[in-house]
Amino acid sequence: MTGLIEKLRQQIVSTQVWRSIFRHGYPDTDLNRALVMFSNVILHLHPVRVKRGALKIRYTWCLGGLTFFMFIILTITGVFLMFYYVPDTRRAYNDIKDLQYVVYFGNLMRDMHRWAAHAMVFLVWLHMTRVFLTGAYKPPREFNWIVGVMLLVLTLILSWTGYLLPWDQLALWAITVGSKMAEATPVIGVSGPFGLQMGMRPDNDIRFMLLGGTVVGQSALLRFYVLHCVGLPLLAGVFMAVHFWRIRKDGFSGPL
Ligand code: HEM
Numbered sequence: 481m482t483g484l485i486e487k488l489r490q491q492i493v494s495t496q497v498w499r500s501i502f503r504h505g506y507p508d509t510d511l512n513r514a515l516v517m518f519s520n521v522i523l524h525l526h527p528v529r530v531k532r533g534a535l536k537i538r539y540t541w542c543l544g545g546l547t548f549f550m551f552i553i554l555t556i557t558g559v560f561l562m563f564y565y566v567p568d569t570r571r572a573y574n575d576i577k578d579l580q581y582v583v584y585f586g587n588l589m590r591d592m593h594r595w596a597a598h599a600m601v602f603l604v605w606l607h608m609t610r611v612f613l614t615g616a617y618k619p620p621r622e623f624n625w626i627v628g629v630m631l632l633v634l635t636l637i638l639s640w641t642g643y644l645l646p647w648d649q650l651a652l653w654a655i656t657v658g659s660k661m662a663e664a665t666p667v668i669g670v671s672g673p674f675g676l677q678m679g680m681r682p683d684n685d686i687r688f689m690l691l692g693g694t695v696v697g698q699s700a701l702l703r704f705y706v707l708h709c710v711g712l713p714l715l716a717g718v719f720m721a722v723h724f725w726r727i728r729k730d731g732f733s734g735p736l
Contacts, residue, residue, distance in 0.1 A: 663685060
């Protein structure tokens with residue numbers, strides 16, 4: 481019986497279909513294990529060997545990994561929310577209410593999206609603090625620290641642009657205050673240092689560019705929506721890819 485099964489197995493693994501998918505033998509030798517890792521689209525992201533110390537949870541607390549996990553949750557739940565939400569000032573608020581009270585699992589998706597956003601902001605700070613406290617920002621990882629700073633800023637702007645979308649009082653005034661702060665940016669803001677000297681006016685400065693007007697209205701909602709759902713997530717995705725690539729290339733800073 482065992483011989484029969486073994487013969488069948490050998491017949492299957494020698495077919496052209498099998499060999500076109502699995503291009504390596506059973507991972508029982510170092511060479512085969514390496515081939516398995518290199519030839520698989522998902523596994524190739526991982527190194528062939530991992531040092532025991534790199535798995536030590538009390539060094540990283542997996543804070544970077546958890547931040548990334550939040551980003552994945554946000555992407556999935558965000559796509560779901562996009563099916564029901566229209567960035568039109570006449571219906572945005574009602575779309576959110578529909579998500580809460582009418583759409584099946586709508587409230588769950590909205591809550592997951594909101595809580596994951598809070599968690600991502602919280603975790604990215606903690607991750608940065610861990611990197612700082614373990615001195616992992618020092619050479620050769622200084623470039624990745626800068627990439628990390630970009631990710632931190634992108635995370636905060638993602639959170640801020642999402643804030644406007646429910647189009648309620650909180651959203652409106654939070655973005656009014658935030659965009660007023662942008663107006664005070666040096667050189668490119670009309671009320672910032674050297675703004676007037678640089679020819680800034682309320683209708684051509686950074687706040688105007690951000691809102692697409694001088695008040696938080698339809699143009700602002702559309703701009704924030706496009707930035708929140710397309711521009712910033714794509715940019716963050718690219719920066720994360722570079723971040724993960726550098727982690728591999730620079731080597732892990734922790735105990736080996
Ligand atoms: C969206 C935001 C971010 C994500 C998803 C992310 C993800 C990760 C992951 C998964 C790691 C592997 C080790 C670990 O889990 O701790 C890591 C390492 C690292 N991250 Fe981040 N990170 C982000 C933001 C940042 C920020 C804000 C900084 C610093 C300003 C930073 C700097 C670094 C550095 C220098 C390493 C290498 C650490 C080492 O070798 O010990 N990252 N990141």
